[in-house]
Amino acid sequence: MTAQNLHIDSEQVVSIILIAYHGDRWLPDCLGTLADASTQPLHLVLVDNSGNTILDDLDLSAFDAEVLSTPRPMGFAEANNYALVEASHLEDTVLFLNQDTKSPSGWIDECVRVLRENPSLGAVSPYIRTYEDDGWDTSFLTCLSEQQKARLERDSVSSEVIPVQNAPAPALLVRTDVLVETGPFDPVYGSYYEDYDLCRRIRDEGHSIGFCRDARIRHFAGGSTTTEQQQRRRMRQVIRNRVLYELRDGDGPRWWTAVRRFLLGFPHRLARGVAGTSSSQPPLVTLKAYGDLLRIFDRLVSERRDEAEWMAYLDEIGWPPRPVPSPVSSRASVSVQ
Incomplete structure (x- = not known):
C-alpha cells in the first residue's frame, strides 16, 4: 500500500471507494470532476485492481488519498470489500463510486445533507444520467416504479428523496454504521446484483x-464490456446472480423456490434462447449460468447454509473494519501513525 496526503481533516464526512480496473480511459475525467463534487475534504481510497498504467501520474492532491493494490484481480464486490477493511479509516459515510462516472459540482454535499436530515435512510444515490448527459442511465431507471418514471419524465417529482427498494452501485452512499451492521458486499455475486443484495440487507435491518x-x-x-465475449460473460453473471438475489429476497421456502427455478424457469429461458425471442440470451449462456448455480446449489436451497457461508466470509476478512467512526456524527477521525 502507498499513501498520499494521509492528513485526516476534521471536516471530512465521506470516504470514497473507487475501484480502478483497466481504468486508464476513465480515471482522469472521473477524478478531475470528483474534486468539485463536495465543498468538504474527501477521503479517497483508490484501489488498483489490475490493468491500470496511469495511477502514478494521477493528481490526487485534491483529496486525502490512499492507494491500495489488490493481491490479485478481484470481482467488483470483493475489491470493494478489500478496500473497506484495508483502508486507513472510514468516515461517517462510504461512497461506492464507479470509475466510469463524471461528477457535477456539489452532488455529494446534497446526498450527505439528505442522509443527515433523514435518519431512517440507510443509503442514498444521486439521480444517474448517461455519460454524455443525454438521457437517464438504465440502471437508475430499473430501480424506479412505472409511476416514478412517469413523474420523472413530467419533471413533477416533489419530494427530495424518492423511496426505492434498491439503488445501483455506480454512486451509492451508505452510512458507515449501517454498513458495519449489515456487512459489505457478498462476493458470491462477483459483479452484478451485489448492490441490490446490499440494499436488501439494509432494508432487512429497518433502514x-x-x-x-x-x-x-x-x-x-x-464500460467494462466492449466485446461480444465480454457481453456474453456479463449476461451469464446477470442470469446467475438474478436467480440468487430473487431467492434471497423472496418469500416462502427457499428449497422449493430454487427447485421451481430449475424445473420451470431454466427450460423456459432456454427455449426462448433457442427461438431467439426478444431479450433472450444464447442457449449456451443460459446453460453456463445455470451450471454456475448448480455449484452453489446448497446455498440456494438452504438459508442456514447460506448464512453460515456469509458469516464465515465476514470472519475471514475481519469484519467489521477498524477503525470506524462512532454512529454519532462527531467529526473525529482516526489517524494512522
Whole structure:
C-alpha cells in the first residue's frame, strides 16, 4: 500500500471507494470532476485492481488519498470489500463510486445533507444520467416504479428523496454504521446484483433506500464490456446472480423456490434462447449460468447454509473494519501513525 496526503481533516464526512480496473480511459475525467463534487475534504481510497498504467501520474492532491493494490484481480464486490477493511479509516459515510462516472459540482454535499436530515435512510444515490448527459442511465431507471418514471419524465417529482427498494452501485452512499451492521458486499455475486443484495440487507435491518432529487451524476453503462465475449460473460453473471438475489429476497421456502427455478424457469429461458425471442440470451449462456448455480446449489436451497457461508466470509476478512467512526456524527477521525 502507498499513501498520499494521509492528513485526516476534521471536516471530512465521506470516504470514497473507487475501484480502478483497466481504468486508464476513465480515471482522469472521473477524478478531475470528483474534486468539485463536495465543498468538504474527501477521503479517497483508490484501489488498483489490475490493468491500470496511469495511477502514478494521477493528481490526487485534491483529496486525502490512499492507494491500495489488490493481491490479485478481484470481482467488483470483493475489491470493494478489500478496500473497506484495508483502508486507513472510514468516515461517517462510504461512497461506492464507479470509475466510469463524471461528477457535477456539489452532488455529494446534497446526498450527505439528505442522509443527515433523514435518519431512517440507510443509503442514498444521486439521480444517474448517461455519460454524455443525454438521457437517464438504465440502471437508475430499473430501480424506479412505472409511476416514478412517469413523474420523472413530467419533471413533477416533489419530494427530495424518492423511496426505492434498491439503488445501483455506480454512486451509492451508505452510512458507515449501517454498513458495519449489515456487512459489505457478498462476493458470491462477483459483479452484478451485489448492490441490490446490499440494499436488501439494509432494508432487512429497518433502514430505507432513496434517490436524492437534487443530486446528479453521469455514468457510462457497460464500460467494462466492449466485446461480444465480454457481453456474453456479463449476461451469464446477470442470469446467475438474478436467480440468487430473487431467492434471497423472496418469500416462502427457499428449497422449493430454487427447485421451481430449475424445473420451470431454466427450460423456459432456454427455449426462448433457442427461438431467439426478444431479450433472450444464447442457449449456451443460459446453460453456463445455470451450471454456475448448480455449484452453489446448497446455498440456494438452504438459508442456514447460506448464512453460515456469509458469516464465515465476514470472519475471514475481519469484519467489521477498524477503525470506524462512532454512529454519532462527531467529526473525529482516526489517524494512522
